[in-house]
Amino acid sequence: MYQYTPFDQSFVRSRAAQFRNQLERWQAGKLSEDDFRPLRLQNGWYVQRHAPMLRVAVPYGELSSAQLRMLARIARDYDAPEAEVYRVASEAQRKLGTARLPTHYAHFTTRTNVQFNWIPLAKAADVMDLLASVDMHGIQTSGNCIRNISCDERAGVAPDEIADPRPFAEIMRQWTTLHPEFAFLPRKFKIAITGASDDRAATDWHDVGLRLLRNETGELGFRVTVGGGMGRTPMIGTVLRAFLPWRQIMNYIEAVVRVYNQYGRRDNKYKARIKILVKAEGQRYIDDVDEEFRQIVEHDGGPHTIPQAELDRVSACFVPPHGPGAETAVDLEATATRQAAAIATPQFGRWLERNVAAHKHPSLRIVTLSFKRLLQAPGDASADQLDRLADLVDRFSAGEARVTHTQNVVLPWVHVNDLLPLWQAAHDVGLASANVNLLTDMIACPGGDFCALANARSIPVAQAITERYQDLDELNDIGETDLHISGCINSCGHHHSGHIGILGVDKDGKEWYQVTLGGSDGMHASGRAQPGKVIGPSFSALEVPDVIDALLSAYLDLRATRDDKHESFIDTVRRAGIEPFRAAADRVRSHAENAA
Template identity: 50%
Template sequence: MYAYDKYDHALVNSRVAEFRDQVERRVRGELTEEEFRPLRLMNGLYLQLHAYMLRVAVPYGTLSADQMRTLAHIARKYDKGYGHFTTRQNIQYNWPKLSDTPDILQELADVEMHAIQTSGNCIRNVTTDQFAGATADEVADPRPYAELIRQWSSFHPEFSFLPRKFKIAITGADIDRAAVKWHDIGLVVKKNDAGEIGFEVLVGGGMGRTPVIAKTIRDFLPEADLLSYLEAILRVYNEQGRRDNKYKARIKILVDALGADEYARQTEEEWQKIKDLPIDFPAEEAARIKAFFAPPPLQVLSDNVPAVDELASKNFLFDAWLKNNTNQHKVPGHVNVTISLKPHGGIPGDATAEQMDLVAALADEYSQGELRISHEQNLILPHVAKKDLPAIWTDLDEAGLGIPNAGLLTDMIACPGLDYCSLANARSIPLAQELGKRFDDFKRLQDIGPLKIKISGCINSCGHHHAGHIGILGVDRKGEENYQLLLGGSGAEDASKAAILGPGFDEIGIIDAVEKVVAVYLGERNEGEEFLATYRRVGPDVFKEAVYGTR
């Protein structure tokens, strides 16, 4: 993984010192909250319903065991003993004291972490595949490119005050685990007919009030032209994006207004003006960055491990965990382990300080001291030898982290909702908890199979409900919490936008409605057919009739 150089250290430490002065001035009353707001947002500090919230960057979701220990320490010392892992592969602390935030940022800086550009109208944390560099199905590891984008975009003078926040995702695999089509810019690493590395470039995706799936504006961009082409895309957006209405300020609105072909034409025109400027990374810098992501020295091992097979034959939960929570590694005899942060009846994405310490210890012992965060709010141990799986699962299970539900119905995405967020209209967390309890049967979950439920507490869509096979959106109906049911969304390579099925429900009603939808699927599916395929084949009417009693 990437290690800071002297410039990174100087930059981050100077930002901490600057913010410490700003916080002290705010505490003394020399800055009003209005004056302080843009300063704190530049450092990832929000003011939510009950307290400040600090969002810490985890670039492209990769961190070390030592960094995870620091996150655990911060949760224990400065918060209420837990952290919340997010869909941008970051972590949030919901209860820090304002006066403590400079000390938190300094402790982060000491282990090469920060909270810069995790908020504000700038380029946010670049996200990618949680299995990047460790999966058998990728063209190339996308993380070096994500790191180059991070370095290029951090404090970029033109793009620090964009019309609206800006999100980039990149994947190097045929299976899209990074939801690139739902981002302002999506990048897919690919090879051309000559075997050269490059990118498919998509623009204009996003959720919120106006959900839009990104459009391809270039089928193949050579590797060496990445940064200058991104700069051209952003220059067009920065010049023409709406600034008079924040609800129409995202690039998706501009791309829709101009049309993808016209946006591509203007980007190419702008690119011709700047592509020969010293924007793109020189070959030696690309090589330097890529060296940080060299694969670990894993030995080829046998995929046949009798001890694993024996435990799986005796323990249903371990067998289910093997099937659902492990992903094939590029090196034989190894896997990537998904640690589900979705315990039945628990809060999606939350982990206690003790759990974070345990995961860090497991990373040191079994996964080369490396960890990942997925955009589905789970943790990953990459590079794990299959022979170590029984020991890992036993330790996780004892800590309440051995849940074998990755990719299943209870592996839900949920935003913080009205329990924390000042923008929310409805609660998301209690709804996720009750759904987890309603479907608290592993054999039933296995029978249902892969099914993604995503819950948002408001139209801002932080829970990605538009991309859920089953999406739930909380809204305000005359002062009461009301939940809309959406079906048919996808965040994968077959991206699709979920559609509202009908009128909304109260909390109990929406849980009953989900159960009816699942029952229809089980009755209508063909052998081996997953939920989304069934929905697309039979259409919404049969589901609508079961839920509402009418088509």
């Protein structure tokens, strides 16, 4: 993992001290609410439906065990609302039929940040000091700036990797932090980077998507896409450069953002994202970026060209860790015990198949711990779970974990000898669900239970579907199916990219849900990234699980089989089209209308 330099540490701690001063001035009435609002947002503090929400940056998804323990401490000691706030929120949730309001929790987001939903603003400065003590902060997790840079959770360890993207992500993090030209953009701006052939970072869905590759002469560079995004207008990024030499990547991003900063709309926030500019201007935007890039390189001397020495310096922070690593030989007795356990304990066998992936080094494995289970919202992690996770990370993964795009946690340095004891330890703390990439490994935003922007709740729908599909044999027969749920059109739950997408909508003050089919984030076996298509009018919350059931039944009837291998859900939708699935969903609606 990257280790903060003394400068990094001083910067983050001074920023925490600055925020404390701002908070105290606001509390004393020396700063108005309008003056304080942008200051708290610049440090990741929102005010949501019932209470403040803190968004903590997790650059390219990496967390140390010490940071996990600090997040656990914050969840346990600070993530609890004042009594009156909790009473009002509980009453509101009771009327909506929500069973409980989780406090003392952290929430992993689809951009690999961590959020807390119940920390009172009066305690905000104390929390920022604690985060700074473990090299964490909330800087640029909000506002119209370049946000937290996301990455492939298997960076540096995946067998399909062309080059490790983390050094580039770290160089970009340092460069974009408080960059004056990028601090007040027309709208928020998100960058994703991967170095693998399988796009686990969903780069095509980002404002800027970067994929490392080598050209025909073996030189390393980037494929650059611009203008991807979800929200009200889902778009896949446009390729601006099929190959850009790696040294020039920051000069080129500077050109991309300068043109956006100059011409992006500021009069309408719904049309302010760079994707709108790219679509509206087309080739003109590309030509302007190319000209700006030429000026930066030729006239200004390429001030942001990455020197080899700088790449080497940062890359040295990402060498494989000591501890459970390559020097430990594969134990034949442990292998035999593991194989016997996989046969004797089907849950373990399923876990090996679903949650364990190959590693660059033959004696190591990449292990995903699933946080998707009954009575726990996707992405939520309790204080106790975070503490236990930190113990697992220390014991089995050299003190390092990665947050995933799908709201789980990866242990990137697990020795093959430790797979059985890791599973046993994870099972004891409820983190051994063997459902990775299956239907119940769903993505969901916090929705209307917490977010003031949401039209409908996401969590109860996710729980109802999870409860219905608890049979692992059934889930494995259905196969890899990405289910994504958003509580509003902002698409924090990435419903556009789900094989099945669910969007909460408001209809006459009531919660309804629109269903899309055929979306893809470009990861796994899904192939190209693309938005899903709406299959018809919206459904009530009670109808949604039946709709999912109908869609999956239609898939089981339609899928092709070759050499005892079933066609995947997404491939069946692409081959058969959405009409037979729409018909299946319509039968659910008709049945509900007749019953009413």
